[in-house]
Amino acid sequence: MKQRIALLALGSLFVIQFGCQSDEEIKRQKYITEGILIYQNNCANCHQKKGEGLAALYPPLAGSDYLQHKEQVICLIRNGLQGPITVNGKSYNRPMPAQPQLSDLEVAELTTYIYNEWGRENTLTDVKKVTAVLEACKK
Template structure:
């Protein structure tokens, strides 16, 4: 019975197809198909793996990026007019933030951003007497973001200034 079925199959098959199936071109197409199948499956796996790894940022890293971006916007709206976008200050009128020794005391920076100052200030051995306006409209989160931006942008540290840290400083007095 098995032989009869095979014989029937062979009789039914088109001889042109047999010739094509045995041709070098057909074998090359089959090889190419298998090769592409392997390459694309490996490429897909690599893409999926890299997408997974890059999207798995820690919550801390995501929060730092959010604070940095929010802080940059606040800085550009409220601080850059005097301290400039590059943080280098304005000649002898307004002190630099970039490279400033004043940044060594984060509590003073937080206090100054919120409350301003009419006093003379010394930055990097240079005296500045222009008053700094208070930013009473800024919320504690805004201040935390702008301090995070300042400290990360000008390489003082690379961490988040938490809202609780701002609250602690501002509630001292």
Template sequence: MLASFFIFMTSCQSAQELKSEQYFVEGYQLYTTHCSNCHQADGKGMSNLYPPINGSAALADKAFLACIIQNGMTDKIKVGGRDFNRPMPPNKKLTDIEIAEIVSFVTMKWKKDSTFTDIETVQAALKNCKVY
């Protein structure tokens, strides 16, 4: 009975909705592994050491997010009126799809974006990254 219900529910979703859910779940797992130690599970950062993602204006710029996830950041950043200047290490081992999934998770979770960030968007962003 439960399997029939699951099949019925997933058959009612569009391919876009299914992909959004997939990216969200995968992104959550990757965020937990690679990001939450500093930015915390709730995205609120760690005191004055690490900036919050939840509520950050950076959520509006998916290209910026992709770049700092891959390349890290050494510049000072202001979030919520507070300055943060601890360097963020690069994540060079993450693949483009993994970065797309993390960007999807954080923007869907804390910006309330309803769609995933596709790999093409991330690949284009990574080709044009500035050093931060």
């Protein structure tokens, strides 16, 4: 609870500090702030706080060549993964649990955070795009 309050306060600080920024930038900052919480609660246990992964068990997000495949990453977040995956030339074979409890908006916030933190992006992954990708995953 204290962590959520601190992050909400941080989000408010972003709005105040960046008040002269575009609506798009303010929205991106809000997505990142929420994405941090979602990451800490659902992903950091395996991928670690700084995205470095966990030895030979769980792949890194930081510096990951797999982040080049954003649509696949969005599908993985919602649907999980069974079987091997290769990241940065190294094979991993631990299951990634599905996150069906996350709304499309939460997946968009999480994706925005991951890609702004480790994917060399400075953009928003909009919920409309995520919804379309997740619909395509079902097929």
